[in-house]
Amino acid sequence: MNFIHLARQIVYLKGKEPSHQLQSLRGFFEKYRQDGQANALTLLHLLLPHLDNTRSGYGPTVQTNRVNLSQLYTRALAIGDPDAQRLHSCAVGTGDMSEVIYDLVGKRSSVIESSCTVEQVDLRLTELSKYALKREKQVEVMRRVFGELSPIEHKVLVCIILKGNFHLLEHPSAILIPYSLRDLLFTSDNSIILTAYHQDAPKLYQKTHSLQRVVEALHNSVEPARKVDSDEKVNASKSKTINVPGRSVSSEEVKYGNRCTNSTTKRKQERRVSSEAKIRKLRPSRYPKRSLSNPSRIVRNLQPIEFESD
Structure with missing residues (x-):
């Protein structure tokens, strides 16, 4: 599957109703399986970058990661002022860095329809993480990425590198909130994406805290709802x-x-x-049963009758 399809899917689903997002993502995962890519670990790493434990990261902290990423794009694309200053100001602040890079790449890129696959993008991200302390190597990798991806793919790639939530349910005013706080406020993306992959995935991730273990446990498995339907058909046929x-x-x-x-x-x-x-056992009877073998029990409460004498 090409990475452009994943990028368009993310941009399309942002701001939609949760039910519509869940239905669209289920179809997306199903199409991914039909393409012969049953192992969805790579796709989950790209959709849930903040839950990816395989890559150590691209910088010590989120803020330094933003600054390093801005410098990396500035050197790889040879961006000069005032665009370089605009990108640096956005990296130091709390603005949406993906929108700025989308605009800057759109002015300089000639790639309209990318043919880069999901696995190739995942490989590029692994290389960027591997050369986290070697700036020249990272610049070379980013130059190859610039020639392979379209502007909209760079927009999604920035979110993945920053290991931030895509915030499919966020309100436009949430852009002003710092990223650390946004990750605490908007966490429903995790359950939506994991449920779209498999309805048991959210509970399994809460126990294991590992996407790899979730995929290994649910690999080529049939959802319980489908099993129930098949059992009902068997019982109905009997x-x-x-x-x-x-x-x-x-x-x-x-x-x-x-x-x-x-x-x-x-x-x-x-x-x-x-x-x-x-x-019936506990209900009290209105007239208690009396045995004739014990007549005193019958006349016990009777009083003698006195007659008046003339």
Whole structure:
């Protein structure tokens, strides 16, 4: 799969309804599997760069990483003033650096439709992380990236390098919030993307905190919802139906008559009968039972009757 499709998908989904995002991402993962790329670890690393533990990083801290990235683009693209000063000011501040680089690359790049794949971009990111302390090597890698990717791909690439959340659900005013605080406020992207990959992925990641373990556990697995549907089809095929005028009668109903054949309903009836029996035992009787073998028990509370004499 080409990286341009992933970049367009991210830009398209930003600001959409969560249900629409989930449905689109599920289709995206399904298409990724159909292309013969069943192992989605590379795709998850690019969609969730802040959860990627395989690459150590591109700088000591987020702020120095922003400054280093601005200097890297300035040297690789030979950007002069005033664009270089604009990029540096954005890197020092808290602005959206991806938008600035998108504008600067768009003025200088001749790449319109990129053919670079997701795996190739992941390899370039690994090289940038490997040469984190060798600036000249990073400049060479960035020059190759500049000739391979389109401006919109550079916009998404900057977000990946900064290891920031894509903030698909963010409000436009959230751009003014510092990145460290934004990562705390907008964390619903994790659950949306992981759920789109597999509905059990969010719970599994909470236990393992590793995307690699999540992919290894859910690799080539069928979602539980689909298993339930297949089981229901098997159970439905086992019960034969007999055509009766007005309605269809199952073979079990013919065998057992009008008795309920559903196990769930049977359990409900058994619980109702047992509860009624308990109520009858605990309910006090209005007239207590008295034994005739003990007559004193019958006349115990009777008082003698006195007659008036004339």
